[in-house]
Amino acid sequence: MLSHEDNELLCRVGRGTPMGNLMRQYWIPALPSAEFPNPDCPPKRMMLLGENLVMFRDSRGRMGALAEACPHRGASLYFGRNEECGLRCAYHGWKFDIHGNCLDLPSEEGLKKEHFEANLKARAYPCRDVNHMVWVYLGPRKTPPPLPLFEVLTLPPEHVAQPNIMMEEANWLQNIEGDLDSAHLDWVHRRLEEHSPKPEKGVRGFWNPEAPKPPKLEIVPTEYGAYYSARRRLTNRDDWHRINQFIFPFHTMITSGDGKVGLRSFVPLDDGHAMLIHQIADPVEPLPPGAGEAFANRFDEIGGYIERTHDPRSYFMTRYNKRNDYGRDLQVQEKLMFCGIPFVVNLQDRAMTELMCNERGEAIYDRTQEHLTSSDAMIIAVRKQLLDAVKKLRDTSEVPANVDDVALDKVRPVTLRLPIDADWKSASELARRAVAGNPSAAEVPRP
Ligand code: FES
Ligand SMILES: [Fe+2]
Numbered sequence: 292m293l294s295h296e297d298n299e300l301l302c303r304v305g306r307g308t309p310m311g312n313l314m315r316q317y318w319i320p321a322l323p324s325a326e327f328p329n330p331d332c333p334p335k336r337m338m339l340l341g342e343n344l345v346m347f348r349d350s351r352g353r354m355g356a357l358a359e360a361c362p363h364r365g366a367s368l369y370f371g372r373n374e375e376c377g378l379r380c381a382y383h384g385w386k387f388d389i390h391g392n393c394l395d396l397p398s399e400e401g402l403k404k405e406h407f408e409a410n411l412k413a414r415a416y417p418c419r420d421v422n423h424m425v426w427v428y429l430g431p432r433k434t435p436p437p438l439p440l441f442e443v444l445t446l447p448p449e450h451v452a453q454p455n456i457m458m459e460e461a462n463w464l465q466n467i468e469g470d471l472d473s474a475h476l477d478w479v480h481r482r483l484e485e486h487s488p489k490p491e492k493g494v495r496g497f498w499n500p501e502a503p504k505p506p507k508l509e510i511v512p513t514e515y516g517a518y519y520s521a522r523r524r525l526t527n528r529d530d531w532h533r534i535n536q537f538i539f540p541f542h543t544m545i546t547s548g549d550g551k552v553g554l555r556s557f558v559p560l561d562d563g564h565a566m567l568i569h570q571i572a573d574p575v576e577p578l579p580p581g582a583g584e585a586f587a588n589r590f591d592e593i594g595g596y597i598e599r600t601h602d603p604r605s606y607f608m609t610r611y612n613k614r615n616d617y618g619r620d621l622q623v624q625e626k627l628m629f630c631g632i633p634f635v636v637n638l639q640d641r642a643m644t645e646l647m648c649n650e651r652g653e654a655i656y657d658r659t660q661e662h663l664t665s666s667d668a669m670i671i672a673v674r675k676q677l678l679d680a681v682k683k684l685r686d687t688s689e690v691p692a693n694v695d696d697v698a699l700d701k702v703r704p705v706t707l708r709l710p711i712d713a714d715w716k717s718a719s720e721l722a723r724r725a726v727a728g729n730p731s732a733a734e735v736p737r738p
Pocket of ligand 2: 476
């Protein structure tokens with residue numbers, strides 16, 4: 292349970308809020324590179340941390356992100372012309388480059404024009420286009436910190452899949468808490484019998500012979516966030532350890548048991564919407580042809596995405612969503628799965644977290660109402676880490692260590708089979724380090 296004040300501190304991300312300030316210290320993944328297929332292609336609207344942006348690829352192929360409102364009189368730069376290394380506002384023709392410099396101000400002449408051009412800046416945010424994803428820095432520094440050293444950013448592009456993205460119509464924190472909650476595996480993702488056939492849509496679900504016994508959680512807070520083991524008994528000699536990572540400000544790494552590495556980012560568009568951006572990579576060899584695209588298109592089997600509107604909060608909105616009960620099939624729920632919603636990417640998780648709301652009906656869960664147990668230990672630990680970081684930044688201007696020391700981000704999640712009562716921390720130490728060329732440890736295969 293959290294106080295109302297702490298809940299607000301953690302959930303609100305707009306400009307000037309303490310959590311918004313913390314997130315703005317970091318590079319933020321925004322849109323797939325494929326959204327901007329060539330130089331001077333049409334700009335796109337985007338929203339990050341409550342700010343309306345227009346993103347574009349200029350004539351030299353560089354990515355830019357400008358505040359959507361033109362500095363002249365606020366027309367949307369989305370309607371601008373993307374030409375000759377800049378975006379020209381459709382209203383009166385003012386033109387800005389990716390750095391926000393004013394390249395042309397045709398509504399003045401002579402010295403006045405020169406003066407305006409030299410002194411006027413559009414609000415511009417630096418972008419980096421790496422391994423199929425464009426990252427944006429919305430922070431206060433003139434020179435941004437280095438990009439984080441996540442493997443999906445440092446491996447060669449042919450090792451890295453295109454991002455799979457799901458919009459969630461809920462506050463970012465309840466979505467990421469779902470990712471850090473190992474206990475739900477045995478419930479919402481469970482199949483009813485060990486040998487239940489696979490449903491028509493989605494995967495078969497987890498099977499844990501020990502369920503409903505909860506996993507034993509052990510948490511280790513770190514400079515970059517926290518990691519933990521969820522331990523389940525496999526045999527009378529072995530335990531199954533799922534060791535997962537939380538990394539400031541909104542990333543997780545969840546072991547998949549298939550040898551791949553990955554990054555999952557819960558990126559807030561505003562307080563009521565966040566994208567789950569998931570990229571995977573093979574640390575040993577390039578992905579087979581087509582595998583990266585197939586990963587990005589994993590919602591195809593449930594009808595893909597609905598058509599976008601003018602609002603970025605409609606991007607990556609799956610056809611199955613809260614307005615149609617996420618495609619729940621009651622027959623499947625009766626015969627095959629604990630929950631009849633297709634187990635496709637995080638759709639089941641989203642159904643659980645998206646409808647949590649406060650008394651005003653906002654999709655921001657009121658954590659004064661909850662009752663936590665020992666199976667929520669990682670969630671409690673991550674909230675504490677986040678609250679400490681937010682308050683430290685607010686009160687002392689100190690940022691978490693992994694803003695600048697990006698080598699701290701070189702970590703992995705792991706699945707290990709260890710003897711009962713083994714020291715899982717030392718046994719997993721090497722496997723938790725991200726080393727290119729080393730396969731990801733996955734001793735218990737995907738269920
Ligand atoms: S509002 Fe953009 S040029 Fe006038
Ligand atoms: Fe889940």
